[in-house]
Amino acid sequence: MSGCNAWAPLALLIGLCALPAAAQDYVGSNACRTCHIDLYSTFFRNPHYKSIAAGNQAPEKTGCESCHGPASGHVGAGGGKDTIPRAFSKLSPTQVADTCLGCHAQSISRANIRRSEHTLDDVVCTNCHSIHRSPAPKNLLKTEQQRDLCYGCHTTVRAQFSMPFKHRVNEGSVQCTDCHNPHGSFAATWNMGARPRMVEQGVGNEQPCMKCHIDKRGPFVFEHAAVRVEGCETCHSAHGSTNPRLLKRPVVYTVCLECHTGSGNFGRQANGIPRNSTFHNMADPRFQNCTSCHVRIHGSNADSFFFR
């Protein structure tokens, strides 16, 4: 019995900690407005204002306290960051993610966020989103343009989009999220291996390239297996290139000849990618531009050599 008494205070403490915050611990967003007028005066433009406008949400899901926690202690202490239950600048990345995902987890686009590369690298919600001071018109991004946000970390990708020929991301007409899901995507079912990891599927279940390049989708009587089996990146650098068709090489025939060697166990029949025929005199410039004759290189309905 004496032992039991000895543990009683600890048990009481644990019990109190485990209890959810009482309703009286919540003071409502109007109390926050008293001091944080600069934030509250424009908060009606914030998507999170919906919780206040609804008027029927539980206190723990309404306004400021839905993210920052019950504020009675903070108010009672007359302010101070240490008295805010969830001051985001003091939370660990995991705690930030847990707080936001308490409401935002139930979305298809965020179905894989907890195992996404960003989350695993401790890049969580507040690294990209600014809840109170976003300059972006939508999605509360930290920068006005989405590309600037992504370039902030992906320096080498920024370098690729600085190439002379590229998708028009810098010009604002193509967004990173047209092809990528920063919240984590489902596995790329068109490819082997763990990569690419953050690429969003398009048109049901295909590579995102097919969302725009609709004529390459097929099906064709004669498919160029490179497109279907290994994907567009076999020949193309999607971000930027020295070739106007975003090929991996500055001229087309080196791309082709690096595979079409006729050797090994490669290709559809596992007997080598067909070598070009004898009349292709590669010293003659007319044979150095493969797509001049093999026009339908992505797939043809009329010719197995993609002539028409």
Added chain:
Amino acid sequence: MRRLAIVALLAAAASAQPTVAPTGEPVGITRGENHSGYNVRQSFELGARFRSVGGDQGTYRATVNYGNGLRLLSSSLSVQSVEGHGSAFDQIQLNTQGLGNDPYQNASLRVEKNRLYRYDLSWRSNAYYNPGLRSDHGQHFADTVRNYQDHDLTLFPQSSLKFFLGYSQNKQTGPAITSAQLFDGRADQFALFANVRRQQREYRAGFEAGYAGWRLNVMHGWVDFKEDNSIRLPAPSAGYNVNDNSTLTSFQRTEPYHGTSPYWRVVLMQESRWWAVNGRFTYVKGQRAFIQDGTGFGTDRFGNNVTQQVFTAGNAQRPAATGSFNFSVFPSTKLTITNQTALSHIRMSGSSVFTQLTNGSPIRPFVPFEFLGIRTIANSTDADYRPLTWLGVRLGYQYSTRRVRSIEGFNAVGVQPMSEQENGLNTGILGVRLRPTKSLTMNFDGEIGRADQPFYPVSGKNFQAFRGRAEYRRGDFRFAGYVRTDYNVNSGSLYSFASRNRQYGADGTWTISRTFFIDASYAKLHLDTLGSLSYFSRVGTATVSVTNDRSYYVSNLHTANLSAHFTVRGRVDVSLGLSHIQDTGDGRATVLGNAGYTSLAAFQSVQTFPLRFTSPQGKLSVRINDKLRWNAGYQNYGYGEQFSSAQGFRAHTGYTSVTWAF
């Protein structure tokens, strides 16, 4: 106030680098005007662009493409219900960029009524100019415009049962130059005019329902595609090759290609404290019908008159089913284990007829549809363990197997034998996350993979990848370094392919004061690949088979970006920026080099491609009053290739505009 000023400064400086206009600086901290319970804010930036281009106009249009004239460079309209209880809507948000005549124009609109509906519109128009560049032997020119629009309506967006309706359109139109080879496989090529008309429309409807923590999302869509290009010879032609006798006096081809791809997508997900599960399953039934009818008149390579008609028609099917199933467990707050299984099954089959009449005689009367089926199964398990607040470890293993079934064979009648092959790939991942202080984070990942039968010589076989990143962030200063390497060694029975890709980058931003901000980055992208070459060459009248040459491609790309932004007396904003890209190639000064790998001059000349692309810019923006700004900017583009001056250009571009906001 200081933080607001810094946010505005960051926005202006960051957006200043890629293109000089539109202007990033806000006019002021607009509070808007209130009308009937709504707060209305609006801004317009109206201006004129100018340009002056010397050198190759085609390359300029392919890389930059901004022209002269008046533009609505950007605009924004925001209408917000102050209380969140508007009558028909609670929010309207409209943003536009480049309207008027910019090659890249876009607009987005959101109209929302809390808890009732949300409507999103995205509209984009991109004018892509593909000049037949010299490196492509001047062929396949295209001057097309792509227009995209996406409409999405969500009903009851905040409820547990919501409905989705959507419509998307993707349209590409414009003139192009293509080519055809006539009248046989060894004959000459001819430039043809093509009127490109492609259009895809997608209609979709679905719902999402939540119950007891589970969420089910179902979407059904119909994607209709049609291509109605018409191709013709603009004028009688002797072809590209002067040594070939072929001529073409008349040619026309029509090739309608229509189809539909109805699809289903089902997503089921649940997340609890201890575990999470989600699955995504899709099925697409792709169907296309095609006809191609082309007729040409001229002379063949022997000088004989030829009339050739090619007719082909058929139906194609491509059913595709995919599934991705993820299961995660969280045994403790420090450990996450995820298993993922992905399945893809796709096959292309159909029927086709083919007739070719040369001077009235049928040739190659029948070509069967080539079957291609691909089935891929991948399973991966990842564990993320964080024993300490500053330490995290990640382990992963993945196994993929792919089966490719194929029926090939031209000029053949009847059923052809099917070939089948299996590929397997095993990969392992190890990663470490360190956070020794709150300001410093470091991530390192390594991946190693082994494939038993890669599909191509350039596919991954024995590969290893490493990625490291460190970031230091303190106050308004941030510095990050990045390294990534991808090495791959593939080999066949006689030839080998190896690639080494190394990327290094560093970038930093520093908000020195409320009025001064700098951003700088440098990256080096190295790539060298070594592969085999197997080709034929003519020595005199003899044809020589070359099998011991190598393709050794080297690229050393250096890129640097620097931008600075400062504000003078809170009224004048000045931005300066520089973007410089230089590929130093393999260091050679002449076209020919690397003779030890290949003796053919044509190959030596394209094994490296040194170039530079520089773009300095400057911008001045003056706040006239709380609602008005005057802006002016200048951006210079200089592009040059070391081995040729034919495609180089230098362009002076600029703009002046007025921004009005309230």
